[in-house]
Amino acid sequence: MLDVRRLRLLRDLARLKTIAAVARAHSYSASAVSQQLTLLQREAGVELLARDGRGVRLTPAGAALVAHAETVLAALEAADATLAAARGxxxxxxxxxxxxxxxxxxxxxxxxxxxxxxxxxxxxxxxxxxxxxxxxxxxxxxxxxxxxxxxxxxxxxxxxxxxxxxLEETVYLAVPAHAGELGLPGAREADWILGTPGTLCHTVALRACEAAGYTPRVRHHVDDFTAVLALVAAGLGVALVPQLGVAEVSAAVRLLPLPIRRRxxxxxxxxxxxxxxxxxxxxxxxxxxxxxxxxxx
Amino acid sequence: MLDVRRLRLLRDLARLKTIAAVARAHSYSASAVSQQLTLLQREAGVELLARDGRGVRLTPAGAALVAHAETVLAALEAADATLAAARGxxxxxxxxxxxxxxxxxxxxxxxxxxxxxxxxxxxxxxxxxxxxxxxxxxxxxxxxxxxxxxxxxxxxxxxxxxxxxxLEETVYLAVPAHAGELGLPGAREADWILGTPGTLCHTVALRACEAAGYTPRVRHHVDDFTAVLALVAAGLGVALVPQLGVAEVSAAVRLLPLPIRRRxxxxxxxxxxxxxxxxxxxxxxxxxxxxxxxxxx
DNA sequence: CATCGAGCATAAGCTCAGCTTACGAAACCC
DNA sequence: GGGTTTCGTAAGCTGAGCTTATGCTCGATG
The missing domain is CATH 3.40.190.10 (Periplasmic binding protein-like II)
Structure with a gap:
C-alpha cells in the first residue's frame, strides 16, 4: 500500500513544481524529498516524474496519482475534524x-x-x-x-x-473630486496608486488597465486603502478601491463604479x-x- | 496528520474485536499492535478504545474514526488501481x-x-x-x-x-428417488448429509431446518456436492444442494425446490x-x- | 474456589527507515 | 565561461517501531 507521507510530497510537487520548493515547504533537505519520491516511484512501479531541464515534471501517471492523493489527504483531514469534534x-x-x-x-x-x-x-x-x-x-x-x-x-x-x-463587492475607481476624466479609459494619463508588487491588488489594477488598453503610470505603492484614499483626496493620483476599502468617503474623492467584481x-x-x-x-x-x-x- | 498504518490497525480491530487477532492478521506481535494503537490515541487526543473485560472495545470516537479510516484506505486502494492501470x-x-x-x-x-x-x-x-x-x-x-x-x-x-x-439460484432438497416425504418438514426424521462444521453450507442447512422447526439428525459430513448426491442416490440421507451443485442429475435422486435462494x-x-x-x-x-x-x- | 489460559500493557533492547551533510552532474543565465 | 540553481547519489547517524520478556486482570473450568 502506498505511503501517505510520500503521496503528500508528490501532491505538493504538483503545485510547487520543484523538489527544492517542496523541501523548503516541509523543512526538509532537497535530498530527503528526492529520495522519498524515488521510493514512491519504486512502490508505484511506474515513472511518476521525469527530468525536465534542470527541474522535474510529472508524468501523466504521476498526475493521476496526485488526484488520488488529494482525496486521501482530504479524507485524513476529515478524520482529524471528527476527532477534534470528539475532543470536546x-x-x-x-x-x-x-x-x-x-x-x-x-x-x-x-x-x-x-x-x-x-x-x-x-x-x-x-x-x-x-x-x-x-x-x-x-x-x-x-x-x-x-x-x-x-x-x-x-x-x-x-x-x-x-x-x-x-460576499461580493463592486470595485471603484477613486479619483480626485475635481478631476474631469470618467472611468478607466479616462485614467490613461493619470498617476496611479497601486499596491506593492506581488500583492493581488497590484495585479488586479495592472490587469484592469491592460484590459482598457494601456499600462498605468505607477507613481505610488500603498497597500492600506485609507492611506490610498487620502492620497487620492490630495490629488496625487487615482486608484482602484473595493467597496470594503471605503469606510468613510471623503468629499475630495469621487468613486466611479467599475464593472469589476470582487468576491x-x-x-x-x-x-x-x-x-x-x-x-x-x-x-x-x-x-x-x-x-x-x-x-x- | 494521522498515521495511516495505525488507522488500518484500528479498522481491523473494529472487525476482529481483539488486539491479539489484529496482531495475528498482520503477523505482528500483540505488543506492537497495542503500542501503535496507544500512539494513535495520543495523536487523536481522544480515548479510542477502552478495556472491556479482558479485551477492548471501541469508544464512539473510535468507531467514528474507523469510518474515516475506511474511506482513506479505499482511496489508497483506488490509487493502487490506477497505478496498476498505468503500469501497463x-x-x-x-x-x-x-x-x-x-x-x-x-x-x-x-x-x-x-x-x-x-x-x-x-x-x-x-x-x-x-x-x-x-x-x-x-x-x-x-x-x-x-x-x-x-x-x-x-x-x-x-x-x-x-x-x-x-447469479441467483434456487436451493434444492435432494432426497432418494424412492423416498416418500416431500419438502423440508417431511425430512424431519431423515438422516442428513451436511458440509463440515464451520462451512457456510453447514450453517445454511442448520438454519433451514431450524426454520422448519427441528434440528436435523446429522449423519454425514461431506462438502463435495457430487459426492453428496452420490450418497443421496445410495439412499444414505437427504441434503441441501444448490442449482450449481447438480451438474448431472441421477435418476436415483429427486430434487425438491425450496424457497431458499442463493445469490x-x-x-x-x-x-x-x-x-x-x-x-x-x-x-x-x-x-x-x-x-x-x-x-x- | 483455586487454577489456568487468554488478552492487554509496559519495559528494555535492537534494527532499519529515513533523515542529514557532502559531493557531483546537468542546465539555464549573464 | 564562471556562477547559480536543481536534482541525484553516497555515507553516516538517529529515532520510530519492532521484538521478547514480564506482569496484571479477567473469565472459564474442573
Whole structure:
C-alpha cells in the first residue's frame, strides 16, 4: 500500500513544481524529498516524474496519482475534524488569515462573538496578502482564511481547498473630486496608486488597465486603502478601491463604479469543514459580514 | 496528520474485536499492535478504545474514526488501481478465491478466456469456503473472490468490500428417488448429509431446518456436492444442494425446490474495482457465468 | 474456589527507515 | 565561461517501531 507521507510530497510537487520548493515547504533537505519520491516511484512501479531541464515534471501517471492523493489527504483531514469534534469540540488554537481590510471591517465583530460563544478557542489572526493565503492553508500555518477571487485574475480552482462564498463587492475607481476624466479609459494619463508588487491588488489594477488598453503610470505603492484614499483626496493620483476599502468617503474623492467584481470567500483545507472550530469561525465571519453589510445600508 | 498504518490497525480491530487477532492478521506481535494503537490515541487526543473485560472495545470516537479510516484506505486502494492501470494494464499476479462448485463450473471458462485475452496475467485460484473469503480479501491473500449470500444467513454488509451480483439460484432438497416425504418438514426424521462444521453450507442447512422447526439428525459430513448426491442416490440421507451443485442429475435422486435462494457475487476490496486486472477477472467470470447458464437451458 | 489460559500493557533492547551533510552532474543565465 | 540553481547519489547517524520478556486482570473450568 502506498505511503501517505510520500503521496503528500508528490501532491505538493504538483503545485510547487520543484523538489527544492517542496523541501523548503516541509523543512526538509532537497535530498530527503528526492529520495522519498524515488521510493514512491519504486512502490508505484511506474515513472511518476521525469527530468525536465534542470527541474522535474510529472508524468501523466504521476498526475493521476496526485488526484488520488488529494482525496486521501482530504479524507485524513476529515478524520482529524471528527476527532477534534470528539475532543470536546471548540477548544484549541485556530489560526485565521485575512487581508488587511477584512481585519478592520469584518473580523472584529466575528472575533468578539467567537470569544464570547466559545471561550475555549485560542484565536490567532494573521494579516496576509490574499495571494499568500492558499499556501499558508496548505502548509498548515492557517486553519481558516479569507480569500479573494476577481474575474480578472485566474482563480485557479484548488482541489486541496474548500471555499464558501461570503460576499461580493463592486470595485471603484477613486479619483480626485475635481478631476474631469470618467472611468478607466479616462485614467490613461493619470498617476496611479497601486499596491506593492506581488500583492493581488497590484495585479488586479495592472490587469484592469491592460484590459482598457494601456499600462498605468505607477507613481505610488500603498497597500492600506485609507492611506490610498487620502492620497487620492490630495490629488496625487487615482486608484482602484473595493467597496470594503471605503469606510468613510471623503468629499475630495469621487468613486466611479467599475464593472469589476470582487468576491470574497472563507476557505479551509478540504476535509477540515467538519472541524467544529473551523466551522464556527466560518460561521462567525459570515454572521459578522451580514451584520456589517446591514450596518452600511 | 494521522498515521495511516495505525488507522488500518484500528479498522481491523473494529472487525476482529481483539488486539491479539489484529496482531495475528498482520503477523505482528500483540505488543506492537497495542503500542501503535496507544500512539494513535495520543495523536487523536481522544480515548479510542477502552478495556472491556479482558479485551477492548471501541469508544464512539473510535468507531467514528474507523469510518474515516475506511474511506482513506479505499482511496489508497483506488490509487493502487490506477497505478496498476498505468503500469501497463493487465500484467502481474491476480489471486482468485472461489468455492469448490464454482471452481468446477464457472471458473474454467473464465480462466481460459482470461489467459487467452490477457497473457500477461498470472492467475492463481484458491479453493476456499465462502465464509473465509472476506477475510482473505481484506488480508490481501486474494484479489477477487466469489462470495455467497443467503437469505437465511446474516450477510453483514461489509464497508471494506465491494460486491457485484453475479447469479441467483434456487436451493434444492435432494432426497432418494424412492423416498416418500416431500419438502423440508417431511425430512424431519431423515438422516442428513451436511458440509463440515464451520462451512457456510453447514450453517445454511442448520438454519433451514431450524426454520422448519427441528434440528436435523446429522449423519454425514461431506462438502463435495457430487459426492453428496452420490450418497443421496445410495439412499444414505437427504441434503441441501444448490442449482450449481447438480451438474448431472441421477435418476436415483429427486430434487425438491425450496424457497431458499442463493445469490453469488464477485467481490473485491473497495477501491480495487478500478484495477484493470480485477475488473477483467470480474468481467470474465460474469461472461463465463452467462455462458454456463445459457448452456444449461 | 483455586487454577489456568487468554488478552492487554509496559519495559528494555535492537534494527532499519529515513533523515542529514557532502559531493557531483546537468542546465539555464549573464 | 564562471556562477547559480536543481536534482541525484553516497555515507553516516538517529529515532520510530519492532521484538521478547514480564506482569496484571479477567473469565472459564474442573
Amino acid at each position: 469540540g471548540l477548544r484549541g488554537m485556530v489560526r485565521i488569515g485575512a487581508f488587511p481590510t477584512a481585519v478592520r471591517t469584518l473580523l472584529p465583530a466575528a472575533l468578539a462573538s467567537l470569544a464570547r460563544d466559545h471561550p475555549g478557542l485560542d484565536l490567532m489572526v494573521s494579516e496576509l496578502d490574499p495571494v499568500a493565503m492558499p499556501d499558508a492553508l496548505r502548509e498548515r500555518v492557517l486553519d481558516v482564511a479569507l480569500v479573494h477571487d476577481y474575474d480578472l485574475v485566474p482563480a485557479a480552482p484548488d482541489p486541496t481547498l474548500d471555499a464558501t462564498p461570503l 470574497t470567500s472563507t476557505a479551509h483545507r478540504r476535509g477540515a469543514g467538519g472541524h467544529p472550530a473551523v466551522a464556527a469561525c466560518a460561521e462567525a465571519v459570515r454572521a459578522a459580514t451580514e451584520g456589517y453589510l446591514r450596518g452600511l445600508t | 494494464g493487465l500484467r502481474g499476479m491476480v489471486r482468485i478465491g472461489a468455492f469448490p462448485t464454482a471452481v468446477r463450473t464457472l471458473l474454467p471458462a473464465a480462466l481460459a478466456s482470461l489467459a487467452r485475452d490477457h497473457p500477461g496475467l498470472d492467475l492463481m485460484v484458491s479453493e476456499l469456503d465462502p465464509v473465509a473469503m472476506p477475510d482473505a480479501l481484506r488480508e490481501r491473500v486474494l484479489d477477487v473472490a466469489l462470495v455467497h449470500d443467503y437469505d437465511l444467513v446474516p450477510a453483514a454488509p461489509d464497508p471494506t468490500l465491494d460486491a457485484t451480483p453475479l 453469488t457475487s464477485t467481490a473485491h476490496r473497495r477501491g480495487a474495482g478500478g484495477h484493470p486486472a480485477v475488473a477483467a477477472c470480474a468481467e470474465a467470470v460474469r461472461a463465463a457465468t452467462e455462458g454456463y447458464l445459457r448452456g444449461l437451458t
